[in-house]
Amino acid sequence: MTTVLATVLVLAITGLIFGAILAYASRVFQVEVDPKVEEIQKALPGANCGACGYPGCSGYAQAVAAGTAKVDVCTPGGAPVAEKLASIMGVEAGDVEAQVAFVQCGGKECKERFEYQGIRQCLAAQQLGGGHKACTWACLGFGDCVEVCAFGALSMGPDGLPQVAEELCTGCGLCTDACPRDVIAMIPAGAKVRVACGSRDRGPVVRKICPDGCIGCGICAKACPHSAIEMVDNLAVINYEKCDGCGTCAQKCPTGAIVEQEQ
Numbered sequence: 001m002t003t004v005l006a007t008v009l010v011l012a013i014t015g016l017i018f019g020a021i022l023a024y025a026s027r028v029f030q031v032e033v034d035p036k037v038e039e040i041q042k043a044l045p046g047a048n049c050g051a052c053g054y055p056g057c058s059g060y061a062q063a064v065a066a067g068t069a070k071v072d073v074c075t076p077g078g079a080p081v082a083e084k085l086a087s088i089m090g091v092e093a094g095d096v097e098a099q100v101a102f103v104q105c106g107g108k109e110c111k112e113r114f115e116y117q118g119i120r121q122c123l124a125a126q127q128l129g130g131g132h133k134a135c136t137w138a139c140l141g142f143g144d145c146v147e148v149c150a151f152g153a154l155s156m157g158p159d160g161l162p163q164v165a166e167e168l169c170t171g172c173g174l175c176t177d178a179c180p181r182d183v184i185a186m187i188p189a190g191a192k193v194r195v196a197c198g199s200r201d202r203g204p205v206v207r208k209i210c211p212d213g214c215i216g217c218g219i220c221a222k223a224c225p226h227s228a229i230e231m232v233d234n235l236a237v238i239n240y241e242k243c244d245g246c247g248t249c250a251q252k253c254p255t256g257a258i259v260e261q262e263q
Contacts, residue, residue, distance in 0.1 A: 049172035076170035098189035099171035106196035134209035145175035192245025214257040220249035
């Protein structure tokens with residue numbers, strides 16, 4: 001019994017000594033935390049999407065507090081969050097233009113070079129001979145973008161192409177990073193006309209493989225009353241700063257590659 005009591009006493013004393021050492025060390029090596037970091041982090045949406053270019057909301061909050069990051073780069077938070085961060089930091093909030101994901105492919109009938117029977121992932125399909133779709137800019141249709149969307153804004157449609165629920169999209173850009181073919185682009189929310197094609201092939205090539213692709217004819221650019229469209233590498237590109245959404249380009253496009261967004 002004496003031995004047991006002695007052992008318990010030794011352990012208790014040892015525990016007290018180590019506890020005191022740890023308490024002292026925690027005070028000596030304590031890292032001061034800027035109270036602004038916690039305040040900023042509370043103001044952020046907590047999506048941890050990385051769209052700001054930092055490792056999650058915590059990393060962005062630290063960068064803002066340190067003055068090395070702007071207050072207006074949180075895409076999911078938009079203008080309201082930018083205003084909160086600006087208030088905390090005592091600076092002016094910039095204009096944050098809301099962005100949404102858009103699938104630059106309308107090729108429901110795009111031809112295939114071969115029958116793909118591998119792993120049902122876009123990245124895997126792309127690594128096999130550059131993908132099975134005849135158009136090298138076409139959506140491969142396996143939904144890698146859908147898998148990474150943290151907000152449920154993407155789903156695979158009945159035509160085998162991803163669909164974007166814009167009311168749920170925060171513009172975080174995770175889907176654009178996941179697409180091995182850069183089919184998904186970020187465009188201004190509410191853009192009334194969009195180019196549903198990303199092909200840079202010449203018209204004769206496009207006509208052979210996809211009836212819905214941009215053939216680079218330039219009719220849309222000539223018809224636009226605001227000179228908001230230019231042809232870049234055989235593809236129509238819309239300058240949304242000039243575009244007023246009149247829809248003339250969509251009406252003139254001979255293949256339907258330019259589409260009007262339903263309001």
